[in-house]
Amino acid sequence: MNNSFIRFLLVGVLNTLVGLSSIYVFLNVFELNYWWSTFLGNGVGAVCSYFLNRSFTFRSDVSVRASFWKFILVILVCYAFSYWLGLHVSSVFLSIFDRADTKIVENLAVLISTGVYTVSNYFGHRLFTFRQKVNEAVVE
Known part of the structure:
Protein backbone atom coordinates (compact mmCIF):
# COMPACT_ATOMS: atom_id res chain seq x y z
CA MET A 1 0.00 0.00 0.00
CA ASN A 2 1.18 3.50 -0.69
CA ASN A 3 0.96 6.57 1.51
CA SER A 4 -1.91 8.23 -0.36
CA PHE A 5 -4.12 5.19 0.19
CA ILE A 6 -3.35 5.21 3.91
CA ARG A 7 -4.14 8.94 4.06
CA PHE A 8 -7.31 8.25 2.04
CA LEU A 9 -8.35 5.64 4.60
CA LEU A 10 -7.74 8.06 7.48
CA VAL A 11 -9.86 10.72 5.81
CA GLY A 12 -12.35 7.98 5.03
CA VAL A 13 -12.72 7.10 8.70
CA LEU A 14 -13.87 10.64 9.39
CA ASN A 15 -16.08 10.72 6.29
CA THR A 16 -17.53 7.32 7.17
CA LEU A 17 -18.40 8.42 10.68
CA VAL A 18 -20.13 11.52 9.35
CA GLY A 19 -21.66 10.03 6.18
CA LEU A 20 -22.70 6.63 7.50
CA SER A 21 -24.19 8.14 10.64
CA SER A 22 -26.12 10.57 8.46
CA ILE A 23 -27.38 7.76 6.21
CA TYR A 24 -28.68 5.76 9.16
CA VAL A 25 -30.31 8.85 10.68
CA PHE A 26 -32.04 9.68 7.39
CA LEU A 27 -33.06 6.04 6.88
CA ASN A 28 -34.17 5.07 10.39
CA VAL A 29 -35.01 8.32 12.22
CA PHE A 30 -36.42 10.47 9.44
CA GLU A 31 -37.62 7.35 7.60
CA LEU A 32 -36.53 8.63 4.20
CA ASN A 33 -36.29 5.99 1.51
CA TYR A 34 -33.05 4.15 0.74
CA TRP A 35 -32.04 6.32 -2.20
CA TRP A 36 -32.65 9.68 -0.49
CA SER A 37 -30.96 8.51 2.69
CA THR A 38 -27.83 7.25 0.97
CA PHE A 39 -27.67 10.25 -1.39
CA LEU A 40 -28.02 12.84 1.37
CA GLY A 41 -25.69 11.01 3.75
CA ASN A 42 -23.00 10.74 1.11
CA GLY A 43 -23.50 14.40 0.29
CA VAL A 44 -22.81 15.37 3.90
CA GLY A 45 -19.57 13.35 3.90
CA ALA A 46 -18.53 14.66 0.47
CA VAL A 47 -18.37 18.27 1.62
CA CYS A 48 -15.41 17.77 3.96
CA SER A 49 -14.06 14.90 1.86
CA TYR A 50 -13.22 17.12 -1.10
CA PHE A 51 -11.04 19.51 0.86
CA LEU A 52 -9.36 16.86 3.01
CA ASN A 53 -8.60 14.63 0.02
CA ARG A 54 -7.36 17.54 -2.07
CA SER A 55 -4.99 18.90 0.56
CA PHE A 56 -4.14 15.94 2.82
CA THR A 57 -4.66 12.69 0.89
CA PHE A 58 -3.41 13.52 -2.59
CA ARG A 59 -1.57 16.74 -1.73
CA SER A 60 -2.81 18.08 -5.01
CA ASP A 61 -2.14 21.50 -6.42
CA VAL A 62 -4.85 21.02 -9.03
CA SER A 63 -7.10 24.07 -8.78
CA VAL A 64 -10.52 23.87 -7.14
CA ARG A 65 -12.02 25.05 -10.43
CA ALA A 66 -10.38 22.21 -12.36
CA SER A 67 -10.93 19.48 -9.78
CA PHE A 68 -14.29 20.15 -8.10
CA TRP A 69 -16.46 19.10 -11.08
CA LYS A 70 -14.33 15.94 -11.44
CA PHE A 71 -14.75 15.24 -7.73
CA ILE A 72 -18.55 15.53 -8.03
CA LEU A 73 -18.56 13.32 -11.14
CA VAL A 74 -16.51 10.59 -9.42
CA ILE A 75 -18.70 10.78 -6.31
CA LEU A 76 -21.92 10.45 -8.35
CA VAL A 77 -20.67 7.57 -10.51
CA CYS A 78 -19.27 5.69 -7.50
CA TYR A 79 -22.45 6.39 -5.53
CA ALA A 80 -24.80 5.09 -8.24
CA PHE A 81 -22.71 2.00 -8.92
CA LEU A 94 -30.93 -12.29 2.32
CA SER A 95 -33.46 -13.98 0.04
CA ALA A 109 -26.95 -2.83 1.57
CA VAL A 110 -25.58 0.32 3.18
CA LEU A 111 -22.70 -1.65 4.74
CA ILE A 112 -21.87 -3.52 1.52
CA SER A 113 -22.15 -0.39 -0.58
CA THR A 114 -19.90 1.62 1.71
CA GLY A 115 -16.99 -0.77 1.09
CA VAL A 116 -17.45 -0.74 -2.68
CA TYR A 117 -17.88 3.05 -2.62
CA THR A 118 -14.65 3.56 -0.66
CA VAL A 119 -12.45 1.54 -3.02
CA SER A 120 -14.00 2.90 -6.23
CA ASN A 121 -13.78 6.45 -4.88
CA TYR A 122 -10.09 6.15 -4.10
CA PHE A 123 -9.22 5.02 -7.60
CA GLY A 124 -11.53 7.56 -9.22
CA HIS A 125 -9.97 10.45 -7.32
CA ARG A 126 -6.41 9.24 -7.64
CA LEU A 127 -6.63 8.53 -11.37
CA PHE A 128 -9.03 11.28 -12.44
CA THR A 129 -9.84 14.05 -9.96
CA PHE A 130 -6.45 14.77 -8.42
CA ARG A 131 -4.24 13.20 -11.05
CA GLN A 132 -0.94 14.95 -11.41
CA LYS A 133 1.39 14.82 -14.34
CA VAL A 134 3.90 11.99 -14.04
CA ASN A 135 6.89 14.33 -13.89
CA GLU A 136 5.18 16.45 -11.19
CA ALA A 137 3.88 13.58 -9.05
CA VAL A 138 4.72 13.60 -5.37
CA VAL A 139 7.10 10.79 -4.52
CA GLU A 140 5.55 8.57 -1.87
Whole structure:
Protein backbone atom coordinates (compact mmCIF):
# COMPACT_ATOMS: atom_id res chain seq x y z
CA MET A 1 0.00 0.00 0.00
CA ASN A 2 1.18 3.50 -0.69
CA ASN A 3 0.96 6.57 1.51
CA SER A 4 -1.91 8.23 -0.36
CA PHE A 5 -4.12 5.19 0.19
CA ILE A 6 -3.35 5.21 3.91
CA ARG A 7 -4.14 8.94 4.06
CA PHE A 8 -7.31 8.25 2.04
CA LEU A 9 -8.35 5.64 4.60
CA LEU A 10 -7.74 8.06 7.48
CA VAL A 11 -9.86 10.72 5.81
CA GLY A 12 -12.35 7.98 5.03
CA VAL A 13 -12.72 7.10 8.70
CA LEU A 14 -13.87 10.64 9.39
CA ASN A 15 -16.08 10.72 6.29
CA THR A 16 -17.53 7.32 7.17
CA LEU A 17 -18.40 8.42 10.68
CA VAL A 18 -20.13 11.52 9.35
CA GLY A 19 -21.66 10.03 6.18
CA LEU A 20 -22.70 6.63 7.50
CA SER A 21 -24.19 8.14 10.64
CA SER A 22 -26.12 10.57 8.46
CA ILE A 23 -27.38 7.76 6.21
CA TYR A 24 -28.68 5.76 9.16
CA VAL A 25 -30.31 8.85 10.68
CA PHE A 26 -32.04 9.68 7.39
CA LEU A 27 -33.06 6.04 6.88
CA ASN A 28 -34.17 5.07 10.39
CA VAL A 29 -35.01 8.32 12.22
CA PHE A 30 -36.42 10.47 9.44
CA GLU A 31 -37.62 7.35 7.60
CA LEU A 32 -36.53 8.63 4.20
CA ASN A 33 -36.29 5.99 1.51
CA TYR A 34 -33.05 4.15 0.74
CA TRP A 35 -32.04 6.32 -2.20
CA TRP A 36 -32.65 9.68 -0.49
CA SER A 37 -30.96 8.51 2.69
CA THR A 38 -27.83 7.25 0.97
CA PHE A 39 -27.67 10.25 -1.39
CA LEU A 40 -28.02 12.84 1.37
CA GLY A 41 -25.69 11.01 3.75
CA ASN A 42 -23.00 10.74 1.11
CA GLY A 43 -23.50 14.40 0.29
CA VAL A 44 -22.81 15.37 3.90
CA GLY A 45 -19.57 13.35 3.90
CA ALA A 46 -18.53 14.66 0.47
CA VAL A 47 -18.37 18.27 1.62
CA CYS A 48 -15.41 17.77 3.96
CA SER A 49 -14.06 14.90 1.86
CA TYR A 50 -13.22 17.12 -1.10
CA PHE A 51 -11.04 19.51 0.86
CA LEU A 52 -9.36 16.86 3.01
CA ASN A 53 -8.60 14.63 0.02
CA ARG A 54 -7.36 17.54 -2.07
CA SER A 55 -4.99 18.90 0.56
CA PHE A 56 -4.14 15.94 2.82
CA THR A 57 -4.66 12.69 0.89
CA PHE A 58 -3.41 13.52 -2.59
CA ARG A 59 -1.57 16.74 -1.73
CA SER A 60 -2.81 18.08 -5.01
CA ASP A 61 -2.14 21.50 -6.42
CA VAL A 62 -4.85 21.02 -9.03
CA SER A 63 -7.10 24.07 -8.78
CA VAL A 64 -10.52 23.87 -7.14
CA ARG A 65 -12.02 25.05 -10.43
CA ALA A 66 -10.38 22.21 -12.36
CA SER A 67 -10.93 19.48 -9.78
CA PHE A 68 -14.29 20.15 -8.10
CA TRP A 69 -16.46 19.10 -11.08
CA LYS A 70 -14.33 15.94 -11.44
CA PHE A 71 -14.75 15.24 -7.73
CA ILE A 72 -18.55 15.53 -8.03
CA LEU A 73 -18.56 13.32 -11.14
CA VAL A 74 -16.51 10.59 -9.42
CA ILE A 75 -18.70 10.78 -6.31
CA LEU A 76 -21.92 10.45 -8.35
CA VAL A 77 -20.67 7.57 -10.51
CA CYS A 78 -19.27 5.69 -7.50
CA TYR A 79 -22.45 6.39 -5.53
CA ALA A 80 -24.80 5.09 -8.24
CA PHE A 81 -22.71 2.00 -8.92
CA SER A 82 -21.94 1.13 -5.29
CA TYR A 83 -25.36 1.63 -3.79
CA TRP A 84 -27.15 -0.09 -6.67
CA LEU A 85 -24.78 -3.06 -6.37
CA GLY A 86 -25.07 -3.21 -2.58
CA LEU A 87 -28.87 -3.19 -2.70
CA HIS A 88 -28.95 -6.05 -5.20
CA VAL A 89 -26.27 -8.13 -3.46
CA SER A 90 -27.93 -7.79 -0.05
CA SER A 91 -31.35 -8.56 -1.53
CA VAL A 92 -30.09 -11.75 -3.17
CA PHE A 93 -28.06 -12.77 -0.12
CA LEU A 94 -30.93 -12.29 2.32
CA SER A 95 -33.46 -13.98 0.04
CA ILE A 96 -31.35 -17.15 0.29
CA PHE A 97 -32.03 -17.09 4.03
CA ASP A 98 -35.67 -16.05 3.55
CA ARG A 99 -34.94 -12.71 5.25
CA ALA A 100 -36.21 -10.28 2.62
CA ASP A 101 -37.53 -7.66 5.08
CA THR A 102 -37.00 -4.28 3.41
CA LYS A 103 -35.30 -2.59 6.38
CA ILE A 104 -32.86 -5.47 6.88
CA VAL A 105 -32.03 -5.54 3.16
CA GLU A 106 -31.48 -1.76 3.08
CA ASN A 107 -29.35 -1.67 6.23
CA LEU A 108 -27.13 -4.51 4.99
CA ALA A 109 -26.95 -2.83 1.57
CA VAL A 110 -25.58 0.32 3.18
CA LEU A 111 -22.70 -1.65 4.74
CA ILE A 112 -21.87 -3.52 1.52
CA SER A 113 -22.15 -0.39 -0.58
CA THR A 114 -19.90 1.62 1.71
CA GLY A 115 -16.99 -0.77 1.09
CA VAL A 116 -17.45 -0.74 -2.68
CA TYR A 117 -17.88 3.05 -2.62
CA THR A 118 -14.65 3.56 -0.66
CA VAL A 119 -12.45 1.54 -3.02
CA SER A 120 -14.00 2.90 -6.23
CA ASN A 121 -13.78 6.45 -4.88
CA TYR A 122 -10.09 6.15 -4.10
CA PHE A 123 -9.22 5.02 -7.60
CA GLY A 124 -11.53 7.56 -9.22
CA HIS A 125 -9.97 10.45 -7.32
CA ARG A 126 -6.41 9.24 -7.64
CA LEU A 127 -6.63 8.53 -11.37
CA PHE A 128 -9.03 11.28 -12.44
CA THR A 129 -9.84 14.05 -9.96
CA PHE A 130 -6.45 14.77 -8.42
CA ARG A 131 -4.24 13.20 -11.05
CA GLN A 132 -0.94 14.95 -11.41
CA LYS A 133 1.39 14.82 -14.34
CA VAL A 134 3.90 11.99 -14.04
CA ASN A 135 6.89 14.33 -13.89
CA GLU A 136 5.18 16.45 -11.19
CA ALA A 137 3.88 13.58 -9.05
CA VAL A 138 4.72 13.60 -5.37
CA VAL A 139 7.10 10.79 -4.52
CA GLU A 140 5.55 8.57 -1.87
